[in-house]
Amino acid sequence: MAQVLDYSSGFPGADAIGRAGYVGAVRYIGAPGNPKCTTVEELEDFEAHGLGMALVFERAQRDWADGFPAGQLAAMVARNHADGVGFPPDRPVYFAIDTDIVTEADFSRVIDYVRGACSILTVNRTGVYGEFDVCARVAASGYARYFWQCRAWSGTPVQRYAGHIYQSGRQVTVAGVVCDVNDVTALDWGQHPAPAGATTGRGVGKVTDNVPVPAGKNAHIAFTCAGYSKMRLPLGYADQVELLQIDWAFDTPVGRPDPAFVPGAGFNGDPDGDGITHDAWVVQPNRPGPWFIPAGATEGSIRYNAPVDFLLGLSQV
DSSP states (O other): OOEEEEOSSOOOOHHHHHHTTOOEEEEEESSTTOTTBOOHHHHHHHHHHTOEEEEEEOSSTTGGGGHHHHHHHHHHHHHHHHHHHTOOTTSOEEEEOOSOOOSHHHHHHHHHHHHHHHHHHOGGGEEEEEOHHHHHHHHHHTSOSEEEEESTTSTTTTOOOOSSEEEEEEEEEETTEEEEEEEEOSSOSSOBSOOTTOOOSSSSSSOEEEEEEOOEEEEEEEEEOTTOOEEEOOOOTTOOEEEEEEEEEESSOOOOOOGGGOTTOBSSSOTTSSSOOOSSEEEBTTBOOOEEOOTTEEEEEEEEEESSOEEEEEEOO
């Protein structure tokens, strides 16, 4: 079984990690300049030696305690830091739940925290680190796709979750740095470079992803859309959403996008060319889209009215 390391007290270097028999590491992000976090140089070192790297966000043991808004903030900070070191935007980030979760109130906060991260990154780019119960409950919620279980707090005997990485509790010292040892339990464990066939949102055929969107009136949510070409709103029977506005953001100027999606413009005209003027686009189960995402768009946002929570679906074709 392949194994990877995680560490926070130094940089053992890719050469030493590979010579010790490990295929990569999970590295921290979220606090640029903090010595426990990865760097541009470390990522380039891994790439040069053919090692995989995954990322985990953790700034404090109770990052999760403030629920949904804390998850959104964590995802934005994590993604900005990941962009800064050159980590691809189509790879996931794990979010650490690095404490024993016992009460139902705390489990609810954890789910809301992950839901907030997922609302920014999408399901396929969201991962969770934590005990067995955390992995199992987050998986049941549908707000994350990648799971890194820690042995701590997972019972005696240990209950194993069928996830992607398992932190065994064993430690080794590599090039003077104390490291935790993790078993890799899936071909795709969230690493860069992604293995062939990974759900990256780019270059692997039809890929779908979902962003959870909470109910609200004149509400707004932003989401990453790099690598996707269409957007849908799959709804339950009799559910209805009014879509008021769509905006798109680009890393670099790419020319004017589709006139139906001029940034800053709402649906106060005839966006679909059917001769009907829309003050709002009424989305129903029998007409969920799609809307085309302009080429080069890296982030989108919608303003909407919705009496129920719903999913925003993204696809590559």
